[in-house]
Amino acid sequence: MLLKRLISIGSATVMVLGLAITVGQAVAQEKAAAPAAPQVKPTIAKLCTNCHQAEPGTLRGNFDSVAYKSQSIQIKIDDVTEILKFDKEKLQLVNIPPFAESPSESLYSLKRGKEIRIAYTEKDGVKFATLVSGKTSIKVAPEKLMTTADMEKLIAMGPEKGKYLLIDARPAPRFMEGSIPTAVNIPFAAFDKMTEKLPKDKNALIIYYCAGVT
């Protein structure tokens, strides 16, 4: 298993060679097979798997940058960067706000990190984007919404006097960087595992927040 991992990393070739001599046939075969199998890149970011699955011809991740001068878009799928070409005239945009300064180049309106889906075709190892779709924000019924002013009042009282439980639904590493005072962390992805952190009283006030409307 360890050997396999070493082989799958291109830059570790020297180490692999050293090992191959001592370990023999099995490793040699694996090594020969390694260059033929291209490195499999993820097509969907972990975060997106909360609601979506990997699909052929589709990338899901965070928008990184766009260059209309070279008609290329850069998307980040966790730690991997993918660059796709596109044809400015033909690229379909869905749920991308118009860019006022240049409506034909509306990908410029996207902020780095925005969750997007790209449909693409691939030819000769070059990915060609045909559609870019921005994640639509989930609507929350107005009676369930808290404003910043509401939050300031409650937090000044504290959870006991204010009778609330404030839950930060972001992943733990984000929570650790800083959170709204009095919040506890129950990442959305860990919801089922952490239900014991919820109040016993089903009528208690629970307030969720995360990194904002995305």
Place this chain on the structure above:
Amino acid sequence: MSPNSAGRAEKLGYTNVKVYHEGLPEWLKKNYAVLSTQFLKEAWVDKGIPHVLLDVRSAKDAEKGFIKGAVTLPAAAVEKSLAKFPPKDKKAPIMIYDAKGGDDAQKAAKALIAAGYMPVDIVTGGFDAWKTAGYPVETGKLAENIVYVAKPRPGEISIEDFTRIAMNTPSDVLILDVRNQDEGNAGMIKGAKLIPDEELDSRMAEVPKDKKVIAHCSTGTRAEMSYHKLKEKGYNVQFLAANVEVDKDGKFTITK
């Protein structure tokens, strides 16, 4: 994530579930966030993620023991020391601690937030909590000047290094200009080679393998894309994440 979580809670039978949908980014415009000493250590200090750490106790108290990397700035002096801070648009994370996580830290945080800085975080329990947790403590003089350098993107070359190399490019380095031909026609850095980012995939053979490649364009966007393409093919490559203007004589100006 918060609306989804709220939906799940309602399914479990909770009847009074609300969502602060604007969330942390909106909160931070007018309020501070908090983090524990453990989180300060694990999420920032140990990972070496750039931030500003303010010790807002009196300099005399701070010198007896402080958190590594902290800058001394007593709470009362914050408001008149704003010029010391990185420009607001850098959004440098500012962490503040006092003795116990009390009024001094809040006072300093409020002054910074009122002046438009964000994100501002207060370390819960202050220096006492840090010390109680058994985390390393430094003594002696604290830094007085705030130094904040945003974390570079992978493959990014500093403006200083790029400038030095571009002024007098060594023979084992290639400056790769990935702008379009018409942009190159208006002026190029001396000794640079132009391959538009668009054409890089089909013209990669023109890029020498035995040289270190440094890509630039007019803003850094295309240069970064070229960086990734070359990196994937095994090139030793970096890119300049900055705006570059080159005049007819090859004189260039770089701005971030």
